[in-house]
Amino acid sequence: MSKKQIRIGMIGYKFMGKAHSHAYRDVPFFFDCDGVPVMQAICGRDEEGVKAAAQKLGWASYETDWRKLIERDDIDLIDIGAPNNAHAEIAIAAAKAGKHILCEKPLAMSVEEAKEMLEAVNKAGVIHMICHNYRFVPAIQYAKKLIDEGKLGSIYHIRANYLQDWIIDPNFPLVWRLKKEVCGSGALGDLAAHSLDLARFLVGEFKEVNGMMETFIKERPIGEMSGGLSASVKGGELGKVDVDDASIFMARFENGAVGVFEATRFAGGNRNGNRFEINGTKGSIRWDMEQMNTLEYYSAEDEIGSQGFRSINCQEDIHPYAGAYWPPAHIIGYEHTFINLFAELMNGIASGTNPTPNFEDGHNNQMVLEAVEKSARTGRWVSISELRG
Amino acid sequence: MSKKQIRIGMIGYKFMGKAHSHAYRDVPFFFDCDGVPVMQAICGRDEEGVKAAAQKLGWASYETDWRKLIERDDIDLIDIGAPNNAHAEIAIAAAKAGKHILCEKPLAMSVEEAKEMLEAVNKAGVIHMICHNYRFVPAIQYAKKLIDEGKLGSIYHIRANYLQDWIIDPNFPLVWRLKKEVCGSGALGDLAAHSLDLARFLVGEFKEVNGMMETFIKERPIGEMSGGLSASVKGGELGKVDVDDASIFMARFENGAVGVFEATRFAGGNRNGNRFEINGTKGSIRWDMEQMNTLEYYSAEDEIGSQGFRSINCQEDIHPYAGAYWPPAHIIGYEHTFINLFAELMNGIASGTNPTPNFEDGHNNQMVLEAVEKSARTGRWVSISELRG
Amino acid sequence: MSKKQIRIGMIGYKFMGKAHSHAYRDVPFFFDCDGVPVMQAICGRDEEGVKAAAQKLGWASYETDWRKLIERDDIDLIDIGAPNNAHAEIAIAAAKAGKHILCEKPLAMSVEEAKEMLEAVNKAGVIHMICHNYRFVPAIQYAKKLIDEGKLGSIYHIRANYLQDWIIDPNFPLVWRLKKEVCGSGALGDLAAHSLDLARFLVGEFKEVNGMMETFIKERPIGEMSGGLSASVKGGELGKVDVDDASIFMARFENGAVGVFEATRFAGGNRNGNRFEINGTKGSIRWDMEQMNTLEYYSAEDEIGSQGFRSINCQEDIHPYAGAYWPPAHIIGYEHTFINLFAELMNGIASGTNPTPNFEDGHNNQMVLEAVEKSARTGRWVSISELRG
């Protein structure tokens, strides 16, 4: 049977550009999808940089203006890895041009923007996804399965934190990820966005939140990202940090569960500590991205005396996506979360059915993010419904 | 040199009565204190019960009325293990009678009560302690030492949770620990009280808090504790649970650190999960009561490439209190926290210098507890200074 | 009902003397045994030392000659904590005097000695135990229960190691524990003896072994133990180390299982790493003395996808001995292994039924130790039956 060629135009060529490019390369190797990605064009403002990236990352051509990319007839899917403040404009234009869209998270700078983006893709009838890759860890998908099967019963608690330390040095430069006009927020939109998306995926919809945001280092030397999470100072001038170094919030969910969330870039020794624990009437689960293949699972239905958290290595054929890779416990890593997500995207475009998480999730996540910001400003609980407008 | 005999009168003979009795027995075996405990009298309302306890636990006599205990000339120290609502009256009476006092936590039912208790002991000039035993884990004392030496630098974060699951079954009976008039609060006063005491010990004084409290199971069959954390139903009648099953709060400290705390009795699989992590400019520490001998310590000053949390087994001679026990890694347990605390108490009474934690700590902890309750009621931040009155 | 007073005479007052004394003190507090220990007399060659120990450890009197101790009418039980080369003579004399006997491990210097000791206690009809305290960790007893119930099925494998590092420094002095004439062997008799006793308890009887022994540091400055596992150099003279620093052996068991064992005092970072894993047709278990309350248990009968090692905290009422102590996960430590063993000893003497492990176990363990030594000398497999002679 013939497969559908899906021609990609990708915007952004640094950390996320590399992760996405790799996933496009690898998805047909591991998965037998109905859609096959064709790495048509990569786009970035700096011609020298994007040209080199095209060659290094395996793209057939490049563009320096995203508008041109969208105009091209030979592109089916626009993959938006540009900074957060560019998401809305690009996505709306791409939708109008009838392109399918994959957008990095957080979806937008505001609920209002997110709503416009959602309306645009809905109106255009294109396939859309938001790149919440951590949903696609086999251990997370298996956790979802356990919860859906009732193995945890009704949920009482989620406690999630996402701890990093890459800017703990006060001399780490002021890069785009620390500028409000580019990012919207700091640890909140970058890290807590992942945690709350997992919470929505595994626990349910948020009802209300109450949070705080903190900027420990108010000024930093101006500089720029140099790849991954590294950066370099450019000149000695100081600039004001106007995003949060750390954000904490409490939550109530529609189903009665309560939650507590923390995201920070100031937790020394935690390089990528994306972790949570969920407790229900019948069982509990724990997960840590740094050991992402392992799901810890406690069942209150195990025999008395033999109860305890089991350490499950979710690289077995029965675990979602795991069978595509290697034998049991021959572990996979960070990049595979993208490959799995992209497999869903390829199948979704080929079949015309929209996968999750998509712009609706992005919009709903944005409401939670904005509610946290509002509660941090006002010092009180904010209902998600207040944000729905 | 001759040692001072310190004659004890202890109120309460169940879980805490057992823990305290054992510590009085063992403290002279392991430590060479200037004061030697004499287990003079134990006190409880039920004559049969207290008589049996006196024999089992090794007390020379018993009383059924705490007032009589306080009146006795042959008692130097009153140890208050009665339910929380009795602490203030007993402590104030004991102070007036010139007795030294050890009081279980939380100190009181309110800041007002705590303040009266503190004033009473100060006025009487007696030695006073509050039984925050977890401070006396060698790993915790070593953590304190590392922090005092500047090994962590300035503190940015504490995240602490105390997770249990002993009442997760909706049919677990309504016991005194679930009644507001007896306890003041549920998970907050029982569990979070320990966490916030450790936070005050290791991080510093709280500035303001914002919290939430939740009661998942609103009604339970009436019953009573039967030892440890077990209980039995008495008759089929249901009663209203008026304390929190879970409490969560965010905090700012006087020194600029931020904190997040959670206490719950509904975290399945966590039998006694008293845990925290602290992050500073130069290093981090993690601790878990279920593996209480281990302190995890990260130093940002370790060589690049070799940085990571070290797992330190704090049963070496160099670790506080550890030398009194066994060779390295021949671990100690829960009961030793009491033995260590009691050694300080014996030395304090013998020397006339008041150890910590004492009623001042109890009072300050009570302000935090009450601030959390107030914030949970009002949905806003509450300054500790508001409570100081 | 009246309880039987069991009057103890204990030989040795250092590390083991402290551990045993404490256990005698604590056993009536935690357990309701039919026998009650009376700490009658402690015995050591150095009068000043033993006198101070008697007071510190709580003994009513002291002796400097073990023969006198055995002659005393007011002693029911002789507790032998003297160096290994004195065990046989003392035990045989004690048995002849009709005393019950508790002997530290390893039982003897040779199988021949062990056999004489066993014959002596059998002939005298006294109660006898060997102090293999690690059998009495609740997690180990629970492991035994799981195995006896068939939860692991037939055993294929045991791999056990006991890793310490207290003599890794070449300047650590030549103490009695490093002298063959006093100890018989080094890591083998001190550490591997525990591992193989656990193997016999949990897996079954050894059939044949093949081992190697190594002395990394051939000479050390002469010195002596100063308490626990610490020591001090006395003068600068060097002496020859004639025991093993490390011993390794392979084994076949009567039931077809295979085993591999390693004991060393040269495994840096392992302060008291007494560990093993057992694999059977239906399940596996793992254990580590440094986290002694935790048993890891894998069941092949768990649902596919949810299989993994469970981390069971064996401080629940259902776990053997655990109910005597504290609520779930309020952990116990090294010293409690002695308390539990001594409770069995008190009940055994009171009831006249001999508990395990006893001199028969000590004798059987000795056969394995001697077989390992013989195989190390000859470089070939040695059947246990060769030693039975």
Added chain:
Amino acid sequence: MSKKQIRIGMIGYKFMGKAHSHAYRDVPFFFDCDGVPVMQAICGRDEEGVKAAAQKLGWASYETDWRKLIERDDIDLIDIGAPNNAHAEIAIAAAKAGKHILCEKPLAMSVEEAKEMLEAVNKAGVIHMICHNYRFVPAIQYAKKLIDEGKLGSIYHIRANYLQDWIIDPNFPLVWRLKKEVCGSGALGDLAAHSLDLARFLVGEFKEVNGMMETFIKERPIGEMSGGLSASVKGGELGKVDVDDASIFMARFENGAVGVFEATRFAGGNRNGNRFEINGTKGSIRWDMEQMNTLEYYSAEDEIGSQGFRSINCQEDIHPYAGAYWPPAHIIGYEHTFINLFAELMNGIASGTNPTPNFEDGHNNQMVLEAVEKSARTGRWVSISELRG
């Protein structure tokens, strides 16, 4: 500068075929090597199977006879993933044809074969490697660096085990991996081969060994591998298992270190437990393939009191190969070990310098394997020099 195209002909298209194919695809994406792999031809005996594999795995053509593959002018490198009994013939023919060679492990069926292979590649002057992929885990390479820098001092101990459980079910079929004529040995050549290669890499050359081999299940239903480590029964007939289910051996190294090794496919709950610990005079390391990114490192030079194993996540720029991938603690997996090894192979061919591990390592490993087998047969120690012939 122009890069060298290296045209590959690969024999074998199942588990290893997939792992190698993927690595050829990904190596130019992550690394900037001087050689670029061209996936020219894949070879297998079953035409239908190899044709499908060529398409799925991305090979330009296929062959059904390895001799034809070797004859082709458009092939520079022969990659041998055929069963072990075919390695020697293919490799010698390939060398004679002037092809560079990558060979799966174990190199050969005997030391004699291995020697001939080594002589053939040396004579031909081609580049040769053996695919001991676990050497190329960043944590392992970093361990090597620590050892080379003297951070562990002189090595006393290695204890390594490789535990799997994929054939623990007695009804798992008799596949080629359980047939001596095809594999040479079972757990020994499949699993212990990896452990001993790591030991040679990190500790040094073996001097003598003493081992045992065990086959727990003597007969199994005949069947075949169906991908990864799964298999299916074909007909009900039973066949004899003539390889080891488990192998254990003790070792002495040339530098005085001692070692103990165990490999088994009967350790329930261990899916891919490739683990070791190394102890030296100054420090120790531990590693576990199931958490392959983490190296545990103990330094005896850390401050007293703060000593303990550090948990180092070796996905930082400073760790070998790690910088090619993702930011710190964004972990990599099993497949990356091949990518890293293949990067060395591409550079080696392009530059004409032979990387390690190569056929000399394969030959030396084979001597250890054969010495273990000989010792298991004879029940005595076997010197490696005996095998050198």
